[in-house]
Amino acid sequence: MKRSDLAVILGILGIVVMLVIPLPTWLLDFLLILNLSVSLTILLIAMNTKEPLQFSIFPALLLITTLFRLGLNVSSTRLILSEGEAGNVIHTFGSFVIGGNAVVGFIVFLILVIIQFIVITKGAERVAEVAARFTLDAMPGKQISIDADLNSGLITEKEARERRQTIEREADFYGAMDGASKFVKGDAIASIIIVIINIIGGFIIGMTMNNNGLDVAQVMQQYTLLSVGDGLVSQIPALLISTATGLVVTRAASDSNLSQDVVKQLLAYPRMLYIVAGMIGLLGFFTPIGPLTTLPIALLVAVGGYRIQQTRVVEEIKMMEQVAEEEQAEVRSPESVVTLTHIDPIEFEFGYALIPLADTNQGGDLLDRVIMIRRQLALELGIVVPVIRIRDNIQLRPTEYVIKIKGNEVAKGELLLDHYLAMSPGIDDPNVFGIPTKEPAFGLPALWITEDMRETAEMSGYTVVDPPSVVATHLTEILKRHAHELLGRQETKQLIDSLKNNYPALVDEVTPNLFTIGDIQKVLVNLLREKVSVRDMVTILETMADMASYTKDHDLLTEYVRTSLARQITNQFRTPGQPLTVITLSPGVEKVILENIQHSEQGSYLVLDPSVSQRIYQSLNEQIQYVTATGNTPIVLTAPNIRMHMRRLVERVLPDLTILSYNELDPSIEVKSGGTVTI
Structure with missing residues (x-):
């Protein structure tokens, strides 16, 4: 066991011992001063914390200090009632602090109790209760926010775990503070009762047991002063603890402590101090208070406002100069060139006419769509797409946008924000007219139509899409196509x-x-x-x-x-209730490919005569057109040992063509031949 652990255990046991064993007056004086010191220390710590969790031990500490204070009350009561004396500290508070007047002391004591019980303790208790309730209610939303940031790649798993722990600690802390504030409330009530018991009990004991030749007035004076002194000695530390409780539960998250925040925020508007100075000055001239009392304060406030304003101007000038020097130093430093070599994995640039697309103040939701795209690709492809850099580019045409992968342009398109993109169902309607264009994601013929033409196009079977959906679909398809590069x-x-x-x-x-x-x-x-x-x-x-x-x-x-991954791959192309239409290779084509595979230390590769490759392309293109005309997606089915080489043969000509092997099909799926490639 560490020494600190042993000291805490012995301290708590000592508090329990005080409740049973009488203490000598010198030890009681020492412990009363120690109680005052601990209370003052707790108050100063509460003032200097930046957020409540930095003082998370406070609820338990509140219980220990309350128990310590009650233990001192028991010890002092025992001395007052048994010996008519309670040490120098209590005697000093009973005679020097309140001038030896028991009535004044009792009134001061009551005022302190009222301040602590009704003002500070009641307010702190209510704030702690509301904070605990709001913290618990906000936990699900905070958890969802953390999960969203984690899924979008804004934070790591470690950071997410730390945030979740912080949320749990906040809930535990405010819940504990809600209960611990009841200790302070009970302590205030107990203090009043103890003082009354000391006065009444002391009077009875003084008159019957320890009279020592004193009359009624002297007995009342002696025991009242001691009881009130004891109450003051205990209530001042209790008031400090109550104040610390209020500070902790009302402390909002900040980058500074309480003192810095008070100075920074109260003096944030120096011009307002001139108004205050003017009002205080007028108060002296137009009321019986007199200018001699108000003018020094008004002058002090006005000078303070002027000095703060001048200091702010000097600080702003220094800050501007410092920023300019840092920018110049950064430009001159060799490291500044290194930052120019950084390339963003994904960039989306657009002309100035498309700024409303990304500006949330103008109703743009591109940023939200990008987050959903990253979530969608994480589910579909299993990778976390890097953060997409979105910015405007004045070098582009106003309505043009460009998608770049690792600094290289891979796609571009054009949007008309006040139009809709309408794609024909196959039979054009002459009543639907607009600006001819191509759908950017799949290259289909389309029209840019106005809002007035939208209803007509939809009734004619056209697929009508708004500009944000057009660019979101295009960006999604480009990221799928280039996912392997990311x-x-x-x-x-x-x-x-x-x-x-x-x-x-x-x-x-x-x-x-x-x-x-x-x-x-x-x-x-x-x-x-x-x-x-x-x-x-x-x-x-x-x-x-x-x-x-x-x-x-x-x-x-x-x-x-x-x-x-056969089942997964099959499900990508399966249409429920329909057979899978495939294009197969003739035995002659498979034999030619198999015979022309060359093996080396670096791997195997296909070497075909250009004329043979051309005939394969022509036959494959004919079969693809036939399958497409029947409304099916063309899929080439090959033997497992040549699938990879067939894919490499056609990927430059037909990069989006799907090529599967027999082993990659789920045995439960029905396959239908849509044609055969021959040479």
Whole structure:
């Protein structure tokens, strides 16, 4: 046990002993002064804390100090009633502080009790009760806010855990303060009762047992002074503790302590001090108070306001000069060039006419849509999309926007904020007219129509979309298409660290013993390149661990992982109640591809004659057009050993074409042939 722990235990036991064993007067004097010192210390600490949780021990400390004070009351009462004496401290408060007048002392004592009980204690009790209730009511909202920040990537898991702990501690603290404030209330009531008991009991004992030749008036004077002195000695520390209680429960979160906040906020408007000085001055001239009393105060307030105003001007000038010097120093420093090399992972730039799209003051909700896009991609692809940098660019056309990935433009579009984008159902209606354009996400022909034309277009079967939805859809599709570029080693490590919280054995087996972070990242990138979600990291890592003894080739590992994710991949393309329409390769095409696969130390790759590749492209394009014309999404189905090479063969020409192997289909799904690629 530490010395501090032992001291606290002995102190609390000593308080209990005081309730039973009589104390000598010298020890009682020492403990009364100690009580006053502790109370003053607690008050000063409460004034200097920046937020209530910095003094979280206060509810327990309030109980201990109240018990200590009541123990002193018991000891002093025992001495007053048994010996007619209670030490120098109580005698001093009974004679010197109140001038030896028992009536005045009793009135002062009552005033102190009223101030503590009715004003400070009642107010602190009410504030603590309301704060505890509001804190508990706000807990669900705060938890949801933390989860939203965590899901959007604004905070880490560690920061989220710390915030949750802070919320729980706040609820516990205010709940404890709600109960602890009752101690102060009870202490004030007990003080009144103890003083009355001391006066009445002392008078009875003085007249019957310890008379010592004193008459009735002298006995009353002696015991009343001692009782009132004892009450004052206990009530002054109690008043300090009550004040500290009020300060703690009314303290709002701040970057400064109470003294700094009072000075900063009360003197924040120096011009108001001139008005105060004028009112105080007029009060002296137009009332019997007289100018001799009011003018010095008015002059002091006016001079204080002038000095504060001049100080503010000097501080603002110094601050501006300091900022200018820091900016110049930053420009001249070699490190300033380093910041220019930073590239944002994702950028969304737009012309000045599209500023209302992102300005919340003008009703823009682009920022909220971006948060929802990041949540959607986290659920669909299993990765946390980096923060998207949104800014205007005067070099763009007013209605144009650009999407950049790692500083390079990957897509652009144009929006007319006062129009709607209408996409034809296949048969154009001549009554629907507007500005011809293309839907930016999928390149479909569309029209920009006005508000008046919107109802007509919807009745004709057109799909009508507002500009914010157009740009949100375009941004979502671009991020899906380039998700593999956004997943680096650092992002992969974050995914693995998150997985380790629930599956530590799996992560410890896979990395770094079997695979490095880079190996896992390459497999995940291969999956994301074909829009396969990596959310099921458990299956991915378990498959890699199982295949580690057979191969370290990233492409082969990807194929094994895809096979393990067969149900997930099938569900991406399954239409409930309908068979899956696929395009297959003829045995001749599969044989040609298989025979032209070359193997090397760096891996395997396909080497085909350009004329053969061209014939495959032509035949594949014919089958895709046929399947598309029937209203189905074209999907190519191949043998497992050539799927990867077929994908690489056509990805430059048809980057969005889905190519699956037989092993990647759920056995329960019905497959229908939509055509065969031949050469």
